[in-house]
Amino acid sequence: MIHFSTHLASLAGLIFLAPLLIWSVWLTLKEGISQLKRLHSIPCSRCAFFTGDYRLKCTVHPITALSEEAIGCRDYESRSEPICPYSKQWKRLNK
Ligand code: SF4
Numbered sequence: 416m417i418h419f420s421t422h423l424a425s426l427a428g429l430i431f432l433a434p435l436l437i438w439s440v441w442l443t444l445k446e447g448i449s450q451l452k453r454l455h456s457i458p459c460s461r462c463a464f465f466t467g468d469y470r471l472k473c474t475v476h477p478i479t480a481l482s483e484e485a486i487g488c489r490d491y492e493s494r495s496e497p498i499c500p501y502s503k504q505w506k507r508l509n510k
Contacts, residue, residue, distance in 0.1 A: 453483065453486070454483070456486050457481060457482070457483065457485050457486055458485065458486070458488060458491050459472070459473060459480050459481045459485050459488075460481075461493060461494060462488075462491050462492055462493070462494060463492040463493065463494040464476075464490065464492060465480065465494075473485075475490045476488065476490065
């Protein structure tokens with residue numbers, strides 16, 4: 416009888432906690448995707464003033480380059496090809 420009531424309590428707890436767990440995972444995923452979208456909107460890697468050199472990331476705004484503060488930067492100037500950290504151009508610039 417004791418084992419049955421223990422299992423019943425565990426099952427009730429599981430039924431109560433499962434939706435909370437799913438809701439928590441959903442909120443975390445939603446927040447993560449939102450943050451990822453925000454980080455992808457940083458324009459620096461596509462900007463003509465971005466150097467690709469970690470010592471001086473940008474010749475106009477060296478402090479805010481590659482940060483969330485660069486989103487909506489008024490000095491953004493489009494370049495034909497973005498600098499990718501894994502590209503040969505990046506490696507050549509950072510020798
Ligand atoms: S000018 Fe603005 S957008 Fe361009 S690299 Fe500098 S901070 Fe980023």
